[in-house]
Amino acid sequence: MRFERGRGTHQVMAALECAVLAALMGRRAEAESFLLRGRSVATRELEGQVELASALVLLEAGYSARVAGALERAEAFWSAQEEPASRALCLILYAQVLLLDGMSTAAVRASLEGLDQLLPGEETPLTVHAHLVAAECLLAASNLPEALTLLEKAARMSACTGLLAARAAVLSVRGGLAQDMPHLAGLRATLDRATERFELLEAPREQALAYMTHAALVAKGASGAPEHWLARAHPLLVKVGTAKDLRQLRQAFRCVAPHKADGLIDTDLFSVMEELRERHARLKDILSAQRDARSSEHPHLAALPSPLAKIADGALESVHLTEEALIRALEHTLLDRERLGLLVVVSQQLAGIGEMEELLATIPRLAMGLIPAAVAGLVELDNDGNLQTLHQGSLPPELPSECFREAVLSAFQQGAPQRIPDKVRPAQLGRTQDRAPQPQCALIPLHGQDRKRLGLVLGLSDTRTVLSERDLEQLAVFGSLCGAAITRVSANISLQQAAARDAATLAAIREGVLTLDHAGLVCALNHSAARLLRIQPAQVLGRPLRSIAALEPLGEALKSGRPLLNEVIALPQGELIVCAQTYEGGVVATLQELASAQRLAHKITSSQARFTFEDLIGEDPAFLSCLKDARQAARSDVPILITGESGTGKELLAQAIHRASPSAASPFVGINMAAFPRELLESELFGYERGAFTGARAGGNPGKFELADRGTLLLDEIGDMPLEMQVKLLRVLQERTFQRLGGSRDLPVMARVVATTHRDLERAIEEGSFRLDLFHRLRAVHLRLPPLRERPCDIPRLVNYHLRRYTSRLHRRPIQVAPHVMADLEAYDWPGNVRELANLIEGAASLLLDDQEVLVRTPPAIARALQRARNPLSALPGGARPEPSVLPFAEVERRAFEHALQHFAGNVAQAAKALGVAKTTFYSKIRRYGLAVQEQEPTAPSALVTRRLSGKMLS
Numbered sequence: 001m002r003f004e005r006g007r008g009t010h011q012v013m014a015a016l017e018c019a020v021l022a023a024l025m026g027r028r029a030e031a032e033s034f035l036l037r038g039r040s041v042a043t044r045e046l047e048g049q050v051e052l053a054s055a056l057v058l059l060e061a062g063y064s065a066r067v068a069g070a071l072e073r074a075e076a077f078w079s080a081q082e083e084p085a086s087r088a089l090c091l092i093l094y095a096q097v098l099l100l101d102g103m104s105t106a107a108v109r110a111s112l113e114g115l116d117q118l119l120p121g122e123e124t125p126l127t128v129h130a131h132l133v134a135a136e137c138l139l140a141a142s143n144l145p146e147a148l149t150l151l152e153k154a155a156r157m158s159a160c161t162g163l164l165a166a167r168a169a170v171l172s173v174r175g176g177l178a179q180d181m182p183h184l185a186g187l188r189a190t191l192d193r194a195t196e197r198f199e200l201l202e203a204p205r206e207q208a209l210a211y212m213t214h215a216a217l218v219a220k221g222a223s224g225a226p227e228h229w230l231a232r233a234h235p236l237l238v239k240v241g242t243a244k245d246l247r248q249l250r251q252a253f254r255c256v257a258p259h260k261a262d263g264l265i266d267t268d269l270f271s272v273m274e275e276l277r278e279r280h281a282r283l284k285d286i287l288s289a290q291r292d293a294r295s296s297e298h299p300h301l302a303a304l305p306s307p308l309a310k311i312a313d314g315a316l317e318s319v320h321l322t323e324e325a326l327i328r329a330l331e332h333t334l335l336d337r338e339r340l341g342l343l344v345v346v347s348q349q350l351a352g353i354g355e356m357e358e359l360l361a362t363i364p365r366l367a368m369g370l371i372p373a374a375v376a377g378l379v380e381l382d383n384d385g386n387l388q389t390l391h392q393g394s395l396p397p398e399l400p401s402e403c404f405r406e407a408v409l410s411a412f413q414q415g416a417p418q419r420i421p422d423k424v425r426p427a428q429l430g431r432t433q434d435r436a437p438q439p440q441c442a443l444i445p446l447h448g449q450d451r452k453r454l455g456l457v458l459g460l461s462d463t464r465t466v467l468s469e470r471d472l473e474q475l476a477v478f479g480s481l482c483g484a485a486i487t488r489v490s491a492n493i494s495l496q497q498a499a500a501r502d503a504a505t506l507a508a509i510r511e512g513v514l515t516l517d518h519a520g521l522v523c524a525l526n527h528s529a530a531r532l533l534r535i536q537p538a539q540v541l542g543r544p545l546r547s548i549a550a551l552e553p554l555g556e557a558l559k560s561g562r563p564l565l566n567e568v569i570a571l572p573q574g575e576l577i578v579c580a581q582t583y584e585g586g587v588v589a590t591l592q593e594l595a596s597a598q599r600l601a602h603k604i605t606s607s608q609a610r611f612t613f614e615d616l617i618g619e620d621p622a623f624l625s626c627l628k629d630a631r632q633a634a635r636s637d638v639p640i641l642i643t644g645e646s647g648t649g650k651e652l653l654a655q656a657i658h659r660a661s662p663s664a665a666s667p668f669v670g671i672n673m674a675a676f677p678r679e680l681l682e683s684e685l686f687g688y689e690r691g692a693f694t695g696a697r698a699g700g701n702p703g704k705f706e707l708a709d710r711g712t713l714l715l716d717e718i719g720d721m722p723l724e725m726q727v728k729l730l731r732v733l734q735e736r737t738f739q740r741l742g743g744s745r746d747l748p749v750m751a752r753v754v755a756t757t758h759r760d761l762e763r764a765i766e767e768g769s770f771r772l773d774l775f776h777r778l779r780a781v782h783l784r785l786p787p788l789r790e791r792p793c794d795i796p797r798l799v800n801y802h803l804r805r806y807t808s809r810l811h812r813r814p815i816q817v818a819p820h821v822m823a824d825l826e827a828y829d830w831p832g833n834v835r836e837l838a839n840l841i842e843g844a845a846s847l848l849l850d851d852q853e854v855l856v857r858t859p860p861a862i863a864r865a866l867q868r869a870r871n872p873l874s875a876l877p878g879g880a881r882p883e884p885s886v887l888p889f890a891e892v893e894r895r896a897f898e899h900a901l902q903h904f905a906g907n908v909a910q911a912a913k914a915l916g917v918a919k920t921t922f923y924s925k926i927r928r929y930g931l932a933v934q935e936q937e938p939t940a941p942s943a944l945v946t947r948r949l950s951g952k953m954l955s
């Protein structure tokens with residue numbers, strides 16, 4: 001636009017033309033300025049033109065009252081003159097005012113009247129404009145055919161170029177859309193061209209109105225999203241649109257995308273603001289109209305304001321200012337609510353995503369909906385500080401230029417959204433080549449608990465080139481929402497994995513596992529638990545166990561939340577062993593079937609039956625005959641009694657019988673009658689029920705008869721069983737059933753009973769310490785193991801056998817026995833039998849140095865015993881000294897007891913029996929004379945006694 005300074009018609013007209021053009025292009029401030037200049041230099045004759053131009057400028061700004069005022073003043077000048085063009089323009093402007101005020105029928109009339117004033121065949125811009133206004137009025141009045149005819153006519157005119165042509169095109173598209181079956185593709189092409197033209201001519205209001213027509217086109221069925229076009233129109237109309245334009249935009253939004261309208265516009269607040277805006281515009285219009293009238297140089301129009309009018313003016317002015325402030329405040333509030341609304345929508349969408357891939361793909365998309373961006377994608381700083389693309393989004397495949405990377409890295413370090421400097425922003429991220437302001441680019445860190453080094457790269461589009469501080473604030477909140485969502489999803493993934501792992505672990509556990517929450521409700525149970533409890537998981541999950549009648553005892557046991565250890569709980573379907581442990585969120589319990597636990601215990605116990613017949617060494621005929629009978633008896637399940645001196649291998653034989661029996665796979669359980677306190681013997685043998693006696697375990701306990709199940713029960717040292725127990729045992733063996741202590745259920749005896757004793761039971765029967773009937777019951781098969789002194793031929797074999805065991809256990813070379821040593825060993829009478837032999841041989845072998853392979857020295861204890869046997873007195877302590885011919889009685893007695901003890905290898909019972917004194921007498925003599933010997937020594941009674949009381953306790 002060129003405007004030369006100076007006075008004269010030409011100058012005034014140029015200024016007015018510039019004003020009109022600026023107004024048409026939406027440059028309101030410029031238009032006003034040109035108008036002011038025109039008005040300042042206009043002569044009186046040109047005042048009509050000034051008012052007319054003023055009316056047009058005001059019309060573009062949407063001030064209908066001022067337009068009307070200006071038109072009135074313009075008409076006043078021309079009333080006397082014949083000026084058809086001006087008259088026509090006046091009418092056209094009137095028509096537009098009427099249209100602006102929603103009076104379409106009157107507008108049509110005025111516009112057509114204006115057209116009539118123009119010379120036929122004339123093709124000036126005014127003619128085109130008049131046609132377009134008339135067509136617009138006809139469209140508003142729904143007179144489509146006439147509107148289209150006028151538009152076609154206008155389009156054919158030579159003056160229909162530039163802005164007018166684009167306006168004509170938009171109107172023709174609107175006309176086309178009003179038809180029944182619009183040709184959408186054609187209309188879109190026309191509209192695209194018109195929009196481009198507006199953009200080129202920089203006419204933002206026209207451009208925005210064209211975008212709205214685009215939205216209408218899409219709403220009719222053309223591809224695309226109408227809200228997208230409306231969103232593009234929004235910022236332009238906020239800047240240059242009239243109140244009516246904005247109202248139309250909002251209505252369109254509500255029609256095509258109510259959710260977006262809700263996001264952009266808060267209904268209540270916005271309607272208040274809308275009303276305010278309209279009132280404000282009207283007020284401004286009236287104020288300006290008054291001012292215009294007063295400043296007019298026409299005497300009949302320049303009425304001086306009265307004092308009252310001045311007061312009214314002042315009041316109006318202050319209302320105007322207040323309204324302006326209010327509108328600004330409301331606009332900010334609305335903007336904030338709009339942003340907040342969008343963030344709420346964003347957070348709702350994020351909350352609905354459970355998959356990481358989907359989340360990462362959604363974040364850039366949501367960001368682009370929040371801020372009109374051209375590109376968006378996710379980047380990540382790896383552990384080495386390198387920038388990686390985490391989700392491409394619309395980012396270029398390769399993140400460009402090193403300096404861009406550096407800028408992103410430094411933005412990362414700031415920890416809040418940062419604009420990336422324009423100079424490093426590459427073309428791939430939306431930089432354009434022209435000199436126009438470049439759309440900005442930013443990095444938004446996504447703050448999560450675990451993915452702190454994740455960020456969103458955002459490049460704005462050219463519809464919105466600048467990121468305001470408020471935008472950055474909004475993006476910071478968006479970043480936090482995304483970070484939280486990523487943390488949530490990855491935590492969910494971890495939780496799912498942990499849950500799957502827990503489920504797999506639970507399923508893999510053979511024991512039943514059941515967990516209760518803090519309120520005592522069942523949260524989980526595995527297949528084994530469901531099987532043991534005979535329930536379907538669905539029956540109990542989420543319910544208190546106590547509420548299920550069949551599981552009540554279990555529920556009661558777990559109710560207290562106390563830890564339980566091997567508690568036996570009786571349920572209708574059987575007894576369970578329960579262990580329970582509390583944890584922060586409740587109780588976890590393991591369940592095991594009592595019977596199968598017992599079988600397992602049996603399995604472990606039965607592993608004690610290690611020896612087979614192959615381990616029993618001996619060729620002596622009596623020994624072999626005993627083994628033969630044993631092998632035979634092993635096949636049946638009749639009770640077996642094994643007798644023999646201590647150390648002859650009774651337990652060994654019992655184990656061998658078990659291993660050779662059909663129930664070899666079942667448990668081998670032993671109990672030593674001599675070692676067990678008599679009060680506990682019964683409960684140990686038969687078990688007890690819960691609460692049977694003080695100190696009894698709450699859930700009861702199975703006894704040896706139950707534990708032995710279908711295997712072998714070894715009653716070791718049966719000769720030492722108290723008489724009252726003998727009665728009970730006899731009844732059990734006769735009836736083949738028993739009851740737990742404190743119980744009432746009859747349990748079957750399924751185990752085979754093998755009893756052993758070193759005692760002479762027949763003598764015990766005579767003495768009344770053993771029951772004859774029990775003896776008969778136990779002695780279905782009687783096996784007697786001969787003492788070693790009765791089978792000296794087996795001694796070399798046993799010596800070599802135990803030497804071999806010893807050397808192979810210690811991985812040393814074989815050891816031989818010198819013939820004279822072997823002769824001594826064979827000469828010895830072995831009161832402790834094979835146990836004594838094994839211990840002694842191992843002891844002697846252990847004294848050999850590593851390179852010694854032959855036992856050349858008779859163990860001293862044997863040597864002494866042999867010497868004593870040959871000459872008893874020479875073996876006494878101090879044997880070298882001459883003995884007094886008469887010894888004191890105490891010394892004789894001490895020697896007699898010591899000798900007996902040594903002879904029977906510490907077996908007090910046998911020693912006492914040999915001396916013909918009571919066992920108690922023997923013990924008092926031991927104490928009196930301080931008799932004690934070593935374990936290896938065959939004459940060591942204390943070691944043997946100790947072994948009997950502890951080591952040999954089979955229970």
Ligand SMILES: Nc1ncnc2c1ncn2[C@@H]1O[C@H](COP(=O)(O)OP(=O)(O)OP(=O)(O)O)[C@@H](O)[C@H]1O
Nearest residue numbers: 615616617646647648649650651652758834835838
């Ligand atoms: N015939 C044998 N062959 C090999 N070793 C044997 C033989 N008899 C016994 N033994 C050895 O003697 C040890 C004692 O055997 P076992 O405990 O069976 O004797 P026992 O007669 O039950 O003794 P006690 O009456 O004192 O309980 C066994 O550990 C084993 O080393």
